[in-house]
Amino acid sequence: MPELPEVQTTVDGLNKKVKGAKIVDVWSIYNSPYYKSKESIKDPNFFIEFKQRIIGSKILRAERRAKNILIHLDNKETILIHMKMTGHLMFGEYTQTSDNRNDPWRPKDKDNKALNDPFNHHIRLVFTLSNKNLVLSDTRKFAKVTVIKTDKIFHSPDLSHLGPEPLTKDFDFKIFKGQINKKPNGKIKTTLLDQTIIAGIGNIYSDEALWLASIHPESVVKNIPDNILKKLFQSILTVLRNGIDFGGDSMSDYRNIDGEKGSFQEQHNVYRKKGQVCGKLDCRKINKINPKDGLIKRIVVGGRSTHYCENHQTKY
Secondary structure, X not given: OOOHHHHHHHHHHHHHHOOOOEEEEEEEOOOOOOOOOOOOOOOHHHHHHHHHHHOOOEEXXXXXXXXXXXXXXXXXXXXXXXXXXXXXXXXXXXXXXXXXXXXXXXXXXXXXXXOOOHHHOOEEEEEEEOOOEEEEEEOOOOOEXXXXXXXXXXXXXXXXXXXXXXXXXXXXXXXXXXXXXXOOXXXXXXXXXXXXXOOOOOHHHHHHHXXXXXXXXXXXXXXXXXXXXXXXXXXXXXXXXXXXXXXXXXXXXXXXXXOOOOOHHHHOOOOOOOOOEOOOHHHHHXXXXXXXXXXXXXXXXXXXXXXXXXXXXXXX
């Protein structure tokens, strides 16, 4: 699932590509007669309303809240997109090549290797804009798309429950500690994934931050000393900023607005590195004595695949 850095990378791309563009039309295969909801375009009746509320409006800007993309329009409506597990937005010129509901759209530029990447062929939603097209590729069709009045967006059920943003200027250690301690008996990995505690952190960046801070993912929150929590606080900021700097993580489906891969997956220290030698300096020294020490292990914490080094990540 795209996490904070992937969503921020997408938002930055939207602000470069579609700001000021007019929405001319909308096409979707998300709508199904079996889906009943007044909050999603998967409901055919709501999709009709969705089109009525956004066609003809101009895009003012995009912003991120947690893992949600918010596209603000000049008619005081906001499109909310949560990409879920396999969704990603792309910008380019597209043409409808067939009536095949599973694979009907293709980029006009056949030489564009990025947009023609097979991972980008699962087009489920198309915004026809006054310049080009904004499309949503979503292999598993889990993404959520809706529209909410702009002045009510942050009070909506989609956003009102979310914790603070970790990359804002006012997010300091005091706030971090206060949020984490809302679940004093919780495991630290599970607590970091809780979007009501801190917004935007997911499986990849929690593993990487805990590795960097030398904390075992099953550590109990209340048992972690303050000096170690400070390391975790800084580690979270570091890995999230690195994720943005490297254009997001494309180990799975994620692609940016141009259909290109990010490169944070090339910077992993622990995530999906089961059986590999830990890269921490102290672990490498120990490995010279006993090669079985300092290997990355995989366990399941709170139902999520979790990677850690048993050697240097202390369990509190």
